[in-house]
Amino acid sequence: MLKRLLNRSRALDRAKSETERYEISRELLEGADPKTRADMARREDVRPEVLYYLAGDDEAVVRLEIAGNAKTPAQANLLLASDRDDEVRCQLALKIGRLLPTLDCETQVVVRERTIEVLDILANDQLPKVRAILAEELKTCVAAPKSVILKLAQDIEAIVAAPILEYSPLLSDQDLLEIIAAGVAEGAMPAIARRRDLPAEVSDAVVASLEIPAIAALLANPSTQIREETLDMILDHAEDLECLHEPVVMRADLSVRAIKRIAGFVAASLVDILVSNNELPDDVEQDLKEAVRKRIAEAEAAPNDDDPGEVEAQRLSSLGKLDEEAITFALDANHAEFVIHGLALRSDIAPGTVRRIFAARNAKAITALAWKSNLSMRCALKMQNFARVPPKERVNARNGVHFALKPEDMEWQLSFFVG
Known part of the structure; x- marks a missing residue:
């Protein structure tokens, strides 16, 4: 079947107009089964009109092959950028990211313009995986449009923003400072800290963020200026x-x-x-x-004398009365040792570690400690106040009562202090 289609497609070479070539392509493929169409879509020796026609195929497996075909015309790529199938758009992002550096700016102006249109669409895709694939492919590319790079660098998902923030040569020091000031995706700040030859001004901004993982990455970066x-x-x-x-x-x-x-x-x-x-x-x-x-x-x-606060926390715990009310009362009364040892008992985290979490004044880590202690978000806010976390850095409740962070994010925050 495929061989017969290829032989018949030679009629395309004799067609005189694009419309005529497209109609011949449609007639050739209308009766073919999905496997044959997918095989045709995979080939790089097929006329562009055929590939364009297949870009609108009803079968996702066919469109997936078109998305990965380096010979697919730019107009077809533009069509696929909004495809309803996630895997098709992922495959297209992978191809386009690799294709961009090979385009000659002078001899392939139209193709490059269409390709940039595709990049813009993919950079705004609703699926983080699509944007992440694009970011991974463009992270070291000097031919990428600056607007697309900035868009990806400011993405709300760390898996998208981090590769660009760490590696993109198109981001200037001023760009990095503005991105940090505007707010970086949670978990992406260490990527900036890992950049080669990071200047002192950007290092200052990373440290000012008070994100412990980012500061650790900054210290571990031998090329950064501090x-x-x-x-x-x-x-x-x-x-x-x-x-x-x-x-x-x-x-x-x-x-x-x-x-x-x-x-x-x-x-x-x-x-x-x-x-x-x-x-x-x-x-x-x-x-x-x-x-x-x-x-x-x-x-x-x-001396190893037990503090009265520690003794009282242990006593209430043994009676099953070390509840949120007891912790809240101690927070309001600023009974530090009771708070430290009470939280240690409820969370099964060592008192010294609890003390370090408060000393760091890290709002996310303190919130995670409240969650680990099976306390409410209301209590977490009191704990942030107890630690004197600056108001603008505090983690507030979602919908007034719920934890704003996901459980896996809170475990991640605690991992920097525990274990």
Whole structure:
């Protein structure tokens, strides 16, 4: 059947007008079964009129082959960009992203213009998977339209925005600053922090966001520039955030002042790495080691008397009365130790970790802690107030009562402090 169609399609070469060629194409394919049409759609030696006709086929399997065919005419790609089948649009996004860099701006002006139209449509597709495929293909492309790159970089889904934010050479430092100021997709800020040769101005903006995963990624990026005052801001929070200890120790551009400060709170094993990674004067090295020994000795000698707040939390827990009312009362009364140990008992998270979550003043992590403790969003708001989270950074309730974050997002937030 396919061979007969190919032989008969030679009549297309003798047709004198596009209309005549299209009509011949339609007549050739009307009686063919779906498999034959799909086989025809896959071929690259078929006339453009045939491929265009097949782009409107009723069978998704046929349109899927057309979407992946590099020889499909630009007008047919434009038709497929709004296809009702998700997989067809995904396949088209994959092809178009790879096709764009091969188009000659001078000799293929019309084709490029149509292709850019397709990109615009796909960049606005309702399905995140389509946009994510497009972003992955365009992340290093210098031929992509800047408007499309900016659109993808500002996408509300991290799987779309992150590849562009991390790799696109078309994003200027000013673009990045404006994107951060406008708000980055949740989970996408670390992508900016991982960019090569990130300037100090952008590093400042990343740190100002107070997103712990992004700050950790920034510290782990050897090519980023971090000002001394910005590093000081990081160190203000790093003592209570163990996930930042190793990244900050591994920085290669630390001043002696910063090294001394870091050595004051990281584990002894990390101090050894800190010393070995930096060429320090002998007296400074000895001072650091002595400070660590003193810190360990003080910790071992510290009294282990139970705080009254801890005792009361344990008592109520044993009676089954460590409920939301008890936690709320302690929050309102600013009974810190009761709050810390009460939440630790309800969430099964160590008291030290609960303390670090509050110290970080991370609204999302605090909200996640409330959820893990089986408390209400109303209590989560009180916990944010207890931690003195700035009002503009607080996570508010959805519809007045529900948690605004998804369970998997809250588990993800806690993962930076637990385990």
